[in-house]
Amino acid sequence: MQEHNFQLSINTGFLVNRYTNPDEWVPLVSNFIDIKDVQFTADLINPSLPLELIDKKIKETNNEMSANNIRVTSTFTGAFTRLNNLTHPDTEYRKYYENWFKIFADITVGLGSKYMGSHFAILTQKDMENDDRKIYLREQAIKSWHNIALYAKDKGIEEIYWEPMSISREFGETVEEAIKLNNELNNNSPIPFSMCLDVDHGDLESPDPLDTDPYSWIERCNSGFNMIHLKQSSSNKGGHWPFTAENNKEGKIEPKKIIESIKKSHPRNIQMVLELSFKERQPSDRLAAEHVKESVAYWKNYI
Numbered sequence: 001m002q003e004h005n006f007q008l009s010i011n012t013g014f015l016v017n018r019y020t021n022p023d024e025w026v027p028l029v030s031n032f033i034d035i036k037d038v039q040f041t042a043d044l045i046n047p048s049l050p051l052e053l054i055d056k057k058i059k060e061t062n063n064e065m066s067a068n069n070i071r072v073t074s075t076f077t078g079a080f081t082r083l084n085n086l087t088h089p090d091t092e093y094r095k096y097y098e099n100w101f102k103i104f105a106d107i108t109v110g111l112g113s114k115y116m117g118s119h120f121a122i123l124t125q126k127d128m129e130n131d132d133r134k135i136y137l138r139e140q141a142i143k144s145w146h147n148i149a150l151y152a153k154d155k156g157i158e159e160i161y162w163e164p165m166s167i168s169r170e171f172g173e174t175v176e177e178a179i180k181l182n183n184e185l186n187n188n189s190p191i192p193f194s195m196c197l198d199v200d201h202g203d204l205e206s207p208d209p210l211d212t213d214p215y216s217w218i219e220r221c222n223s224g225f226n227m228i229h230l231k232q233s234s235s236n237k238g239g240h241w242p243f244t245a246e247n248n249k250e251g252k253i254e255p256k257k258i259i260e261s262i263k264k265s266h267p268r269n270i271q272m273v274l275e276l277s278f279k280e281r282q283p284s285d286r287l288a289a290e291h292v293k294e295s296v297a298y299w300k301n302y303i
Helices: 022-033 051-068 091-110 131-155 175-186 214-221 245-250 255-262 288-300
Strands: 005-011 037-041 071-076 115-119 159-163 193-198 225-230 269-274
Touching: 005 071, 005 288, 022 051, 022 288, 051 091, 071 091, 071 159, 071 269, 091 115, 091 131, 131 159, 131 175, 159 175, 159 225, 175 193, 175 214, 193 214, 214 225, 214 255, 225 255, 269 288
Parallel strands: 005 037, 005 269, 037 071, 071 115, 115 159, 159 193, 193 225, 225 269
Antiparallel strands: none
């Protein structure tokens, strides 16, 4: 009988601008942070780069990963690629980003992974306040994601993750809205779409307090997700904190409760991704790698 399989990895967003080259960050992750699986962010190899430069960086990254036994278990957009993208007001811009995501699929496969992810889309405030435009752009984004999925399937991608956010302008801000959009994405899709739940997301203005309860999200979304973004979080959603001893005293994310909530759904593989970020302030900035290391060690006690 199959049981839940939990795969711990780290999102590489914290490396951006701090440890840029593969010969810096790959040994750091493997030897100092002591983890072998990573979620590679688009900020490290942006699909907007010239193709010859993309190929160069993929080769450099693969060489370093091979030497250090690191593997890319998934890819995701990052802080610097979190844009309007597929719901931009300009049609030509939307077409550009549909192709951008296809290149991201190429990068994903080039790095040896079969799984890619992103936020769904982001509306401008003007489009958010126009119901007709909001509906139209949502429909267009779903069509674009299906086009991307068709291309990605041909390249070897098996599943695409999308991340429910915390405001309606960014989609999936409540459990009800997230499940609805997930169902729409999977309707007639070439490959499966799955939610990437974030323990720090949820609409603070929702009349339902369960929409900001990470454990409720996990249990109510049930089998609609195969990935979770982990970080320590407070009741006001001021998170992305590392799981340091100090943060864990005040934070509300408890690994044992997270895992217990997941186990209430059907057994499957779940990617547990530490998505930690650090402000460019001292001492947070210089301690980033050390705090990721501490977070990894903390979660290894449970996975």
